[in-house]
Amino acid sequence: MIDEKLLSLGASRYGMQKSDLKLVGGFSDNVFECDNGRDSFILKFYLSSTYEKSAIELELDWILYLHQSGMKVTAPIASSHGNLLEVVEMSNKEQCWIIAFEKAKGKFVNVSDKRDWNTNTFYLWGKTLGKIHSLSKQFEPKTYKRSWNSESLFLEENDVSEEIKCKWNKYINELEKLPKDENSYGMIHHDLHHKNFYLYEQDIILFDFGDFVYHWFVYDIAIVLYHALQTVSDDNVREREDFAIVFLRSFLNGYTRENRLDPQWLLKIPFLLTFRQIYSYMYFSKYLSEEQRNNGKTREILNNMKAKIESDISFIDLQIDRIVEDYSC
Structure with missing residues (x-):
């Protein structure tokens, strides 16, 4: 679980407040939707105790490559400082890496609806x-x-x-x-x-x-x-x-x-x-x-x-x- 202070710091890097964040998932409950009424996107938090920075950087490179090659993927969004990867230093000497993505258009597949599941x-x-x-x-x-x-x-x-x-x-x-x-x-x-x-x-x-x-x-x-x-x-x-x-x-x-x-x-x-x-x-x-x-x-x-x-x-x-x-x- 991401603590409240870290959520506030992360949101501020993208011009948002903690109150604009809503948990939407992630295996570690680390994925949030940001919506302040004007902008809406997805914010992901990665604690250094669990994730490697090099893997996150590779993920960004891979997604950008697919996006630039014509794949329909949600593209990464830069922070207020122009960074695709934000780093937050925590009080326990741990780091948290934060990335943001466009919010995908559309809806989940409804496996109970043959209009979707076909x-x-x-x-x-x-x-x-x-x-x-x-x-x-x-x-x-x-x-x-x-x-x-x-x-x-x-x-x-x-x-x-x-x-x-x-x-x-x-x-x-x-x-x-x-x-x-x-x-x-x-x-x-x-x-x-x-x-x-x-x-x-x-x-x-x-x-x-x-x-x-x-x-x-x-x-x-x-x-x-x-x-x-x-x-x-x-x-x-x-x-x-x-x-x-x-x-x-x-x-x-x-x-x-x-x-x-x-x-x-x-x-x-x-x-x-x-x-x-x-x-x-x-x-x-x-x-x-x-x-x-x-x-x-x-x-x-x-x-x-x-x-x-x-x-x-x-x-x-x-x-x-x-x-x-x-x-x-």
Whole structure:
């Protein structure tokens, strides 16, 4: 939680008052909407105890590159001092880095409304991700490359069961064996689920790039499918399988309009869906606060994930060969 004094200091750097701020989200409750009746934008606070300055600078470079290349993203906004990245020195010697972005136009996808949640949206979604991957091939970071296994989740000991640690390490070892080239590996979004973009005038507006990383492009596709499938109950096995086929066909039809991926990579999607489930469980186990973990619904979700991972239950029985055949044509 960001303290009141820091909120006031941060708001003042952008010509706002603390009373103009409203918490809108972020994993660490660090994302605020600023609105004083004249101007409206998004403000993000990053504490140095949790975030690295170089990663935030890389995020800004990446977003500016995408924006200048024609992607529909919310562009960074300079502070009153003309800075895209503001630094606040705190009393405990910690620093806080603050960045601002345009407020996205449009609205969230309503997964319960077929006017939103349909094959046209899935197509646009795929087209958007395909363009990100295509542009990724020309992107040269000014600072460093944030590799897929460089975050603390991969480097530090994690408080999970030995069974899950074993499976986690097994999947990491398999990933490390995968080949890398400019057509299969590069900067990916890493979290393009339906709560990280708006629909606006038959287009998709992106507004959250904080999880970007260098990874295999096909993993980005698997991540999208993983979260899209969470809109269908686990109890409806047949419905989930049918939805996965419909979703991927439309999504990949859009994706191929912007980027071409060797069809053989798609065969890795079932493997990567399970990896994403393990990754998500590891991430939540490490970073959720005690209060968040004690929430009844959250605890139930984590227990279900744990049971499935330990029992080797596939995230979904996906007939990926059917998709690869269509994609190859």
